Amino acid sequence: MSNPFAAVAITKHGVEMARDLVERFPGTDLYYMSKFARGDEAVKGYEMFEGSVKLILPDLFKKYNGLIIIISLGAVVRMIAPILEDKKKDPAVIVIDDRGEHVISVLSGHLGGANELTREVAAALGARPVITTASDVQQTIPVDLFGRSFGWVIESFDKATPVSASVVNEERVVVVQETGETNWWTYEKKPLPDHIRVYANAQEAMHVPFDAALVVSDRLLSHEEEAVLLRNGVLYRPKSLVIGMGCNRGTSADEIESVIIDTLADMRLSLRSVRCIATIDIKKDEQGLLDICRKYGWRLEAYTPEELNEVPLANPSDTVFKFTGAYGVCEPAALRASGASEWLLEKKKSGNVTISIARVRFPQTAAACSEAVR
Incomplete structure (x- = not known):
């Protein structure tokens, strides 16, 4: 199954409601007892099961990000209790009563997204969402x-x-x-x-x-x-740090990674805060850069020489211009991608790599910011 959610029903009214829900709530697969089959299940992609729903729940836990279960709350709690692992891993579980009046967030309200799923499903059904997480109820920081x-x-x-x-x-x-x-x-x-x-x-x-x-x-x-x-x-x-980078053609991912890690460590900056790598467009197919971005989930931002030359540099390089058409690569790329006006690290050369670091400029628009240091 490729959809993120699964709806499960075991009663006549529950099946009616679930069939209607999956039509209005995209991304949801449907499972119900075979005794309620209508003959169109294969065409619609609905799954039938025999026996207790308890037998299929362990598999559904592994397959889906969220389960929408139209069964009584107490029964669901008893059935899922033996298969719970950790709130960082367990899927969202929400329960709907047989008349579709209440949608209840049961498991993984925050990390698993059950609270959000509860609101969305309740809106689709015209039901009342029931959420008991204290930070949601009190409208404070989760x-x-x-x-x-x-x-x-x-x-x-x-x-x-x-x-x-x-x-x-x-x-x-x-x-x-x-x-x-x-x-x-x-x-x-x-x-x-x-x-x-x-x-x-x-x-x-x-x-x-x-x-x-x-x-x-x-x-x-x-x-x-x-x-x-x-x-x-x-x-x-x-995600507040931009790595501006230039490198010789064919530079290995290992060398690039080593320079990034060592430079961040020297500057007492976190690798987890890197937003992207920025470079010149002739490097957008550089395998080492692509491999590093893939490994860490970073974007690779590539700029034309003209875009890089719009950034004022204290020490423009005629040599770099001769080969790239830009008077600098890592320094202006870092500033363009971050929106900053200055660098945390203007430029450092290490082996086949040149690196620059800038911090993203974030607009000061939050209500919280106006409260800073009251």
Whole structure:
């Protein structure tokens, strides 16, 4: 099955509802008991099963991102209990009552997307969504989803539960945002709560009393910063770094990777915060660059010589211009891709590689930013 969701029904009314739902909710496969077969299942791609639905659930857990089950909540809880693994792996599970009045988020509400799926399915059915996750109900920061829509990566997840408790219990929470997208507060009609304070850097936050911390940074924190902020804190890596790169034709992926890793380590920057590699368009088919981007899931941004020459350089190179038509490659590419006006690293040559690093310029438009360091 290639669809992300599966709907499962075991009653006459449930099958009627499920057949209607999959027509209006794309990306959903349908499973129901064979005794309710109408004869069009093969044509429509619906799957029939015999016996207890409990027998097919382990397989559905592995195949799908979300399960939409039209069975009583208690029965579903008993059936899925033996096959639960981890909230980072388990699919979203939602339950719909037999009359289609309520759609209930049961499992993996945040990380698995059950809460979002609940809202979408309820809207398709004209039903009432039932979501009990505290951060959703209270309209506050969902710690385990914070920044995920922007591609942020959680580096330290072990404190997510106690930090979430601090957020929903309205304890003193600091958000340390050194870089990354700032429009993360999505509740337009509700201001940032007073118990959540935003600081522009770690040093400022470390000198105020707090109970939990959300740290958004592309830096490798110092031992002192980790000890203070991550004692009860979660560290997020935004996609905020652009690697400008030039290399000789045929440079191996291993050499390119080594230069990137060593350079970031020297500058105390996180590999997880790299957004893309930027270069000149004659390098857009460079196998080493393509292999590295594929390995890490980065984009390869390629610019024409004319586009690169629009970026002012303190030390333009006639030699580089002779071979490429641009007065520089890694430096202007980094600035163009990041939107920055200056580099974190202007240029470094290492073997067959030249590298530059710039930090993405993010608009300061968030409601949260206006609350910074209140």
